[in-house]
Amino acid sequence: MWALTEQPGEVQSDALRDLHDFLLRAVLVYLSQHRSELTGWSRDDVRGLAEDLAQEALLEIQASIGGFKAESKFTTWAYRFVINRAASELRRRHYRNVSLDQLREDEPALFQALLPEQGAVEPERMAERRQYLNLLRDIIERGLNERQRAAIVGVHIQGLSMDEVAAALGLNRNALYKLLHDARKRIKARLQAQHLTEGDILAAFQD
Incomplete structure (x- = not known):
């Protein structure tokens, strides 16, 4: 040798x-x-x-x-x-597999938590928010690959830090930024196909 x-x-x-x-x-x-x-x-x-x-x-x-x-x-x-x-x-x-599984298990409850309590807003506005949340969840579930989905849910819904999500996915921060960028582009394209913009979604959740 x-x-x-x-x-x-x-x-x-x-x-x-x-x-x-x-x-x-x-x-x-x-x-x-x-x-x-x-x-x-x-x-x-x-x-x-x-x-x-x-x-x-x-x-x-x-x-x-x-x-x-x-x-x-x-x-x-x-x-x-x-x-x-x-x-x-x-x-x-x-670690990555366990983390992805946990994100999948938590996702329905996390989306539900984004809705205000019944009676906090008028029924029509609540219905609109629920419709948009269901649309976003469908886009995330069907329009993103597993890693993009885990990144979006972890950072933007679960509120984890970039470092925590990067570690869970076995990525460095730059790779996670790229993953999130690609995921957002897919979400934007799916929204546009429904004649919606990100601004429409955000406006529905502003009190």
């Missing part, structure tokens, strides 16, 4: 290929032991994830090779990189 740094050309390429194969085998075994956390994944999906993790670990090992000390076998040292990455990925996916 020292050929990673000590030898140029074909020798180094062979060493990298051998290390990649070792990492891939190691992470495939690890994922097979945690198959319950990948429910619904096909064998090809698991293989693809393993390939990605092995490649990421390989790059990290190359960048960290100077920190290797011969106190343990090189393979033992390298093994930790890919397993740590796999464990982090499974934790992230589990």
